Amino acid sequence: MIDAERVKKTFLDLVSVDAESGEEDAIRKVMLEKLRALGIEGKTDGAGNIAAFLPGTLPGDAILFSSHLDTVRPGKGRRPVVHPDGRITSDGTTVLGADDAAGLASILEALEAIREEKLPHRDIELLFPVMEEIYGKGSRKADHAAFRAKTAYVLDLDGRVGTAALAAPTILSLDITVRGRAAHAGFAPETGINALTAAACALSKLSTGHVSRDTTVNFGMIEGGKGVNIVPAAIRIRGEIRSLRHEEALRRADGVKEVFQKEAEALGASIDFAMTEEIRAYRVSPDEPVAKRFARACLESGLGEPSFTDTFGGSDNNNFCLWGIRGIVAANAMNRVHTTSEYTEIPELERCALLTLKLMTMGED
Numbered sequence: 001m002i003d004a005e006r007v008k009k010t011f012l013d014l015v016s017v018d019a020e021s022g023e024e025d026a027i028r029k030v031m032l033e034k035l036r037a038l039g040i041e042g043k044t045d046g047a048g049n050i051a052a053f054l055p056g057t058l059p060g061d062a063i064l065f066s067s068h069l070d071t072v073r074p075g076k077g078r079r080p081v082v083h084p085d086g087r088i089t090s091d092g093t094t095v096l097g098a099d100d101a102a103g104l105a106s107i108l109e110a111l112e113a114i115r116e117e118k119l120p121h122r123d124i125e126l127l128f129p130v131m132e133e134i135y136g137k138g139s140r141k142a143d144h145a146a147f148r149a150k151t152a153y154v155l156d157l158d159g160r161v162g163t164a165a166l167a168a169p170t171i172l173s174l175d176i177t178v179r180g181r182a183a184h185a186g187f188a189p190e191t192g193i194n195a196l197t198a199a200a201c202a203l204s205k206l207s208t209g210h211v212s213r214d215t216t217v218n219f220g221m222i223e224g225g226k227g228v229n230i231v232p233a234a235i236r237i238r239g240e241i242r243s244l245r246h247e248e249a250l251r252r253a254d255g256v257k258e259v260f261q262k263e264a265e266a267l268g269a270s271i272d273f274a275m276t277e278e279i280r281a282y283r284v285s286p287d288e289p290v291a292k293r294f295a296r297a298c299l300e301s302g303l304g305e306p307s308f309t310d311t312f313g314g315s316d317n318n319n320f321c322l323w324g325i326r327g328i329v330a331a332n333a334m335n336r337v338h339t340t341s342e343y344t345e346i347p348e349l350e351r352c353a354l355l356t357l358k359l360m361t362m363g364e365d
Contacts, residue, residue: 047141062123064149067103068132098334103155152327192231282321
């Protein structure tokens with residue numbers, strides 16, 4: 001029932017449209033047209049997300065299926081290349097955009113098979129968010145009260161089809177400014193307070209990378225100073241904390257703040273500390289209905305036993321879980337995402353569409 005040539009064509013159509021985060025107008029128009037061709041009327045909300053509903057004929061709660069519209073940079077002028085071995089890549093100058101066009105194409109192909117074969121299915125809710133790559137900013141603004149689904153499948157995970165992530169982290173962005181006092185570095189350095197020295201002292205006291213099995217800390221940006229002959233009055237440092245445990249992420253952030261305050265005060269400096277919760281952690285048990293249904297769908301699709309894992313990347317599913325919708329993130333035939341080496345494989349696209357179709361059409365668990 002899955003047409004490999006059709007799903008390949010749909011994928012190529014989608015990745016040929018520019019869709020960098022915040023610039024999704026063109027891809028939104030294409031998706032609305034493709035839904036309309038299936039007899040499904042999509043609606044665009046104030047954030048630019050597409051929502052749609054397909055009433056079902058099978059009993060049971062509605063199920064939400066989602067893939068995002070946007071891509072990371074560099075994503076303009078993408079030119080997909082189909083290789084003889086079935087791999088599809090970009091021309092090497094941009095990302096391919098399989099993240100997340102592979103998910104979009106798989107959902108569209110499953111819906112096409114349902115329409116062609118007149119297959120019975122559950123009520124299907126669809127959400128195609130914008131700006132997922134910016135910490136799920138689009139889905140965060142969606143009208144969650146409009147959705148009736150209790151479970152969700154988000155097609156947005158690197159790896160082989162049949163893999164799903166049951167947990168994802170809290171991500172906290174940190175923005176720290178160390179404030180000292182400027183002075184001429186040649187004539188009167190002793191009258192200044194070197195903000196960079198204070199910042200360096202703090203950073204030297206902090207562990208980064210994997211600070212525990214399920215928590216990471218990183219400082220990735222630093223800026224400040226007015227010249228090499230001036231004691232810097234202000235240094236800005238930005239970083240992040242990720243943890244599969246929300247409370248642990250908060251605890252680590254408090255620890256970072258404490259260290260910066262202590263080291264700054266020791267030199268007579270001060271700090272401004274800002275923390276932003278970008279997304280919040282969730283964990284789904286493999287015994288929950290959403291995961292058990294996925295496992296059954298993998299077996300009935302001929303994929304074998306599923307592979308459940310955790311991910312340190314966020315997705316729209318973090319927001320769905322906040323709404324009370326128990327979702328998991330499924331691998332959708334995308335590999336090496338967020339790089340110009342990104343690729344997909346036609347057989348994997350076909351398997352992803354087949355698995356999606358099975359999830360839509362299976363009866364009660």
